[in-house]
Amino acid sequence: MSYAFSRNTSHRLRACAVLGLAFCSAFVMPAIFATAAPPVPTVEVNITKFAFAPKEITIAPGTKVFWTNRDETPHTVTSNDKSFASKGLDTDDKFEHIFASEGDFSYICTVHPFMTGIVHVRKQ
Numbered sequence: 001m002s003y004a005f006s007r008n009t010s011h012r013l014r015a016c017a018v019l020g021l022a023f024c025s026a027f028v029m030p031a032i033f034a035t036a037a038p039p040v041p042t043v044e045v046n047i048t049k050f051a052f053a054p055k056e057i058t059i060a061p062g063t064k065v066f067w068t069n070r071d072e073t074p075h076t077v078t079s080n081d082k083s084f085a086s087k088g089l090d091t092d093d094k095f096e097h098i099f100a101s102e103g104d105f106s107y108i109c110t111v112h113p114f115m116t117g118i119v120h121v122r123k124q
């Protein structure tokens with residue numbers, strides 16, 4: 001009885017060790033390599049006093065833009081070609097989008113359509 005139990009336990013331990021190794025190679029190792037990758041270039045646009053600031057930016061493909069609502073009023077970041085759209089952003093909420101390919105991307109706040117901005121994506 002006790003022999004069977006300990007056999008069973010050592011089997012379970014071995015299974016644990018194998019699972020642990022599998023976990024390491026599946027999740028921990030890629031995480032270590034991922035942190036070594038170069039960071040994504042990032043540009044910040046503030047939403048303040050019912051305007052995007054800066055209203056116009058030029059970035060390289062692969063750049064991440066993040067918008068932060070600094071107003072007390074909710075705003076959105078909604079592209080005219082529907083390639084990106086935020087939810088309603090409350091104060092200090094952020095929205096981010098990575099621009100993968102070249103082009104000119106105009107956007108508005110759908111709550112206040114007079115608020116406009118544009119992102120030019122160009123190889124530099």
Ligand SMILES: [Cu+2]
Nearest residue numbers: 075109111112
């Ligand atoms: Cu707005």
